[in-house]
Amino acid sequence: MDGEKQPQKRERRDKSELNAFENLYENFRNVPLKYLDIFIGLCVAALVLVIALGVMNR
Amino acid sequence: MEKTKSFNVKKFMSDNAIILLVLALAIFTGLTTDNFFTGRNFSNLFINMSPRFIIACGVSGCLITKGTDLSAGRQVGLAACLAAMMLQDITYAARMLPWFPDIPWFAALLIVMVIMGIIGAINGCVIAFLKVPPFIATLGMQTIVYGACQIITNNQPLGGFKKSYSNVALGSLGGFPFLAIFAVIVGVYFLFLYNKTRHGKYMYAIGGNESAAQVAGVNVTATIIRIYLLAGMMYGLAGFLVGAKAGGASTATGFGYELEAIAACTIGGVSANGGVGRVSGILVGVLVFEALKICLQFLGVDPAYTFVAQGLVIIIAVALDLRKYLAKK
Amino acid sequence: MSEYRLEMNGVVKTFPGVKALDHAQLKLRPGTVHALMGENGAGKSTLMKCMFGIYHMDEGEVIYEGQKVDINGPLDALNRGIAMVHQELQPIPERSIGENIYVGRYPVKRLGPIVTIDHDKMYEDAARVLKEVHLNYDPKAKLGTLSVSQMQLVEIAKAVSADCKVLILDEPTSSLTAAEVEALFTIVNELREKGVSIVYISHKMDEILRISDEVTIMRDGQYVGTWSAKELTTDFIITKMVGRELSNLYPKRENVPGEAVFEVEDFTSINPKSFRHATFNVRKGEILGVAGLVGAQRTELMEGLFGLRCHSAGRIIYKGKELKIDQPQDAIRNGIALLTEDRRATGILGVLSIADNVSIASLSQYLIGGIMLDDGKIEKLVRDNVAKLSIKTPSSKTQIQSLSGGNQQKVLISRWLANSPDVFIMDEPTRGIDVGAKYEIYCIIAELAKQGKSIIMISSEMSELIGMADRIMVMCDGRVTGFIDGKDANQENIMALATQFE
Numbered sequence: 005m006d007g008e009k010q011p012q013k014r015e016r017r018d019k020s021e022l023n024a025f026e027n028l029y030e031n032f033r034n035v036p037l038k039y040l041d042i043f044i045g046l047c048v049a050a051l052v053l054v055i056a057l058g059v060m061n062r
Numbered sequence: 063m064e065k066t067k068s069f070n071v072k073k074f075m076s077d078n079a080i081i082l083l084v085l086a087l088a089i090f091t092g093l094t095t096d097n098f099f100t101g102r103n104f105s106n107l108f109i110n111m112s113p114r115f116i117i118a119c120g121v122s123g124c125l126i127t128k129g130t131d132l133s134a135g136r137q138v139g140l141a142a143c144l145a146a147m148m149l150q151d152i153t154y155a156a157r158m159l160p161w162f163p164d165i166p167w168f169a170a171l172l173i174v175m176v177i178m179g180i181i182g183a184i185n186g187c188v189i190a191f192l193k194v195p196p197f198i199a200t201l202g203m204q205t206i207v208y209g210a211c212q213i214i215t216n217n218q219p220l221g222g223f224k225k226s227y228s229n230v231a232l233g234s235l236g237g238f239p240f241l242a243i244f245a246v247i248v249g250v251y252f253l254f255l256y257n258k259t260r261h262g263k264y265m266y267a268i269g270g271n272e273s274a275a276q277v278a279g280v281n282v283t284a285t286i287i288r289i290y291l292l293a294g295m296m297y298g299l300a301g302f303l304v305g306a307k308a309g310g311a312s313t314a315t316g317f318g319y320e321l322e323a324i325a326a327c328t329i330g331g332v333s334a335n336g337g338v339g340r341v342s343g344i345l346v347g348v349l350v351f352e353a354l355k356i357c358l359q360f361l362g363v364d365p366a367y368t369f370v371a372q373g374l375v376i377i378i379a380v381a382l383d384l385r386k387y388l389a390k391k
Numbered sequence: 392m393s394e395y396r397l398e399m400n401g402v403v404k405t406f407p408g409v410k411a412l413d414h415a416q417l418k419l420r421p422g423t424v425h426a427l428m429g430e431n432g433a434g435k436s437t438l439m440k441c442m443f444g445i446y447h448m449d450e451g452e453v454i455y456e457g458q459k460v461d462i463n464g465p466l467d468a469l470n471r472g473i474a475m476v477h478q479e480l481q482p483i484p485e486r487s488i489g490e491n492i493y494v495g496r497y498p499v500k501r502l503g504p505i506v507t508i509d510h511d512k513m514y515e516d517a518a519r520v521l522k523e524v525h526l527n528y529d530p531k532a533k534l535g536t537l538s539v540s541q542m543q544l545v546e547i548a549k550a551v552s553a554d555c556k557v558l559i560l561d562e563p564t565s566s567l568t569a570a571e572v573e574a575l576f577t578i579v580n581e582l583r584e585k586g587v588s589i590v591y592i593s594h595k596m597d598e599i600l601r602i603s604d605e606v607t608i609m610r611d612g613q614y615v616g617t618w619s620a621k622e623l624t625t626d627f628i629i630t631k632m633v634g635r636e637l638s639n640l641y642p643k644r645e646n647v648p649g650e651a652v653f654e655v656e657d658f659t660s661i662n663p664k665s666f667r668h669a670t671f672n673v674r675k676g677e678i679l680g681v682a683g684l685v686g687a688q689r690t691e692l693m694e695g696l697f698g699l700r701c702h703s704a705g706r707i708i709y710k711g712k713e714l715k716i717d718q719p720q721d722a723i724r725n726g727i728a729l730l731t732e733d734r735r736a737t738g739i740l741g742v743l744s745i746a747d748n749v750s751i752a753s754l755s756q757y758l759i760g761g762i763m764l765d766d767g768k769i770e771k772l773v774r775d776n777v778a779k780l781s782i783k784t785p786s787s788k789t790q791i792q793s794l795s796g797g798n799q800q801k802v803l804i805s806r807w808l809a810n811s812p813d814v815f816i817m818d819e820p821t822r823g824i825d826v827g828a829k830y831e832i833y834c835i836i837a838e839l840a841k842q843g844k845s846i847i848m849i850s851s852e853m854s855e856l857i858g859m860a861d862r863i864m865v866m867c868d869g870r871v872t873g874f875i876d877g878k879d880a881n882q883e884n885i886m887a888l889a890t891q892f893e
Binding site for chain 3: 254258259260263264266267269270271273274275276277278279280281336337338
């Protein structure tokens with residue numbers, strides 16, 4: 005019975021809630037890695053593009 | 063044991079993606095422009111890095127304990143203004159505090175670090191005792207410090223420093239710029255603090271699991287206050303150096319430094335999820351960030367584009383860190 | 392169509408470090424109550440969560456009404472007629488009972504393009520459903536006005552309202568009073584007559600034998616067998632659940648309890664609903680078991696003694712000296728250790744190394760010149776403990792979260808042993824640990840007691856308390872209701888004290 009004492013556990017969590025960043029990354033638990041990879045790829049592409057634009061516009 | 067493991071190219075690429083990107087950019091810059099790979103340019107790079115490394119060291123403790131410090135940049139600005147007010151040349155006509163005695167630069171440094179330490183300790187107390195989320199607490203402090211800085215300087219830029227103060231930034235010892243020496247001392251101190259003292263272990267424990275650290279007898283409150291206090295002192299030192307290097311200070315000094323520092327830490331592997339981070343990583347992070355700026359400067363890219371590029375690098379760094387975290391489980 | 396309403400075959404589910412389900416199976420006939428039994432961590436709840444679509448199973452199939460189905464989540468399950476009353480409730484106390492019953496599937500009415508919730512219909516339906524399960528509550532009242540057990544009955548009403556064909560009751564009686572249990576059984580019997588298949592998870596043998604038609608027993612995530620309830624005896628079920636004879640399950644204890652060293656007098660929480668007037672003592676070299684139902688406030692009491700929770704009254708006396716404990720550091724300094732109940736939340740420092748995890752509570756012992764930590768000493772401490780408690784780990788630099796539950800627990804035990812405590816409080820020391828490692832933990836506990844340490848062991852597994860403790864303290868609803876000598880203890884006399892509500 006792994007969840008047998010849930011109500012008590014919840015009580016304890018209130019006590020230790022110290023900051024907004026706690027388990028920040030847990031919020032992304034359900035994001036597929038593939039999407040994240042695509043996102044990173046897009047950002048890298050954008051970075052290269054921005055630098056290229058900057059070089060051309062000088 | 064590690065030797066037998068086959069070298070995983072893909073993992074290496076994703077672990078060091080940003081470093082590789084900036085390295086590629088540096089090579090590109092070196093090939094297309096003159097005078098990039100010169101001693102003078104590298105010395106310039108190290109001088110630029112020094113105060114930023116000190117700030118990043120300060121903020122790293124906050125990040126490792128799952129906090130943050132948004133007041134870092136404004137504290138640097140306040141520190142620079144305070145140092146400037148105390149160290150204006152006695153013969154300078156527009157001295158802001160004509161009654162202030164002529165004190166040696168290290169006395170002023172000490173005073174600045176104490177004052178900034180107090181501000182940091184206030185941050186720490188608000189976070190540790192009142193349980194205000196660090197994001198909110200330090201955002202408030204950021205605004206307060208900015209306002210305070212405007213009040214004490216009357217919104218006037220400060221200049222006319224005495225020679226000994228300017229020399230702190232411009233001078234060198236046996237070829238090493240003073241600024242770099244300060245940074246090395248801070249780096250060694252943090253290396254020792256994070257790896258060889260109880261404070262360091264407690265800090266990592268709180269970042270890893272605060273409730274568990276508390277059960278294990280870690281004085282969470284005191285540790286968090288110490289972290290923010292030390293951070294404040296580092297901003298004080300950095301602000302002192304930034305002022306000396308710029309030869310002047312104003313309320314605008316230090317603007318945006320907190321984000322640069324946080325970004326450098328993240329690039330260097332200080333996880334925003336807490337419990338992880340090394341001093342060597344912070345150094346690499348600062349190096350990468352400054353190298354990016356210098357490359358773009360050499361390529362003649364407009365500062366507006368530079369900001370966009372810096373922003374993208376920060377986002378990529380956090381996304382990669384997140385990816386590492388998610389892929390592990 | 393087969394004779395079964397729902398079949399689960401060959402279900403495999405792994406969590407990091409643990410194989411929670413290893414080819415488990417379950418076959419439900421229509422119109423029966425099917426008890427699912429097993430020790431803590433046998434995988435009962437996990438299996439149900441797989442059926443309900445909360446977990447995605449790694450292998451295996453679910454056949455529902457003759458068809459292979461893929462259940463995507465709780466709402467999908469509910470739409471198919473599978474409902475579950477969770478161990479842990481997920482109520483919205485600030486909304487009405489009716490809304491809680493229909494949350495996520497509100498009846499709607501359409502005014503042209505605008506879709507609104509049909510509150511009238513919702514409350515009418517809710518009232519009807521509540522009547523069906525013999526609850527006289529106003530569906531418009533806030534759920535928060537009910538007690539926890541009443542909320543549990545509302546949860547059952549919610550399941551009934553979905554016209555379910557399969558109803559899962561996970562420890563439904565754990566917080567109910569005797570009268571409420573009777574009410575629940577009436578509802579269960581009515582549902583059975585209507586042809587609903589009910590999965591009934593409980594630890595209470597008498598309930599199982601009374602209400603169920605069939606019993607499936609699980610052990611360590613594996614399927615042991617299914618029997619008709621009429622053929623079963625309590626002893627047979629326990630033997631099947633633990634998988635070996637009870638006498639071999641626990642190590643032989645050689646500890647000799649001495650004089651009382653740790654005394655607690657009238658210890659009372661600042662929270663009136665929590666522990667109050669707790670008075671007990673622990674002798675030198677004694678294992679004191681602490682029994683009680685969920686909500687008996689055992690964990691809270693121990694956390695209070697350790698300085699994690701505030702108390703309004705009471706004294707803690709150790710060897711005749713009164714201790715003042717306001718925070719964990721005070722307790723640790725006085726030689727008290729606490730192995731917490733929830734390893735993940737309040738035990739391990741997940742991303743840190745084993746060396747850091749072992750040394751964190753005793754760092755002050757390894758200082759050079761009062762400042763610098765002696766890595767050599769820490770390394771030696773870790774090596775000693777890894778050998779002594781046979782912790783299986785590649786190196787002392789390994790992150791603790793990559794170890795199995797049993798090895799994590801041993802690391803935490805060695806963390807405290809580094810402080811050489813005299814009073815060692817262990818809260819559910821074997822929860823979520825596989826059977827082999829459990830035995831090793833028992834051996835460690837027995838060895839510590841033999842060395843003269845006083846052990847306080849909380850456990851929800853009564854067999855564990857009976858097998859390990861010299862004396863059992865029973866708590867109910869925040870009060871200490873009695874003590875039983877280990878030799879005389881059995882399920883019945885513990886339960887009698889554990890259900891002594893005021």
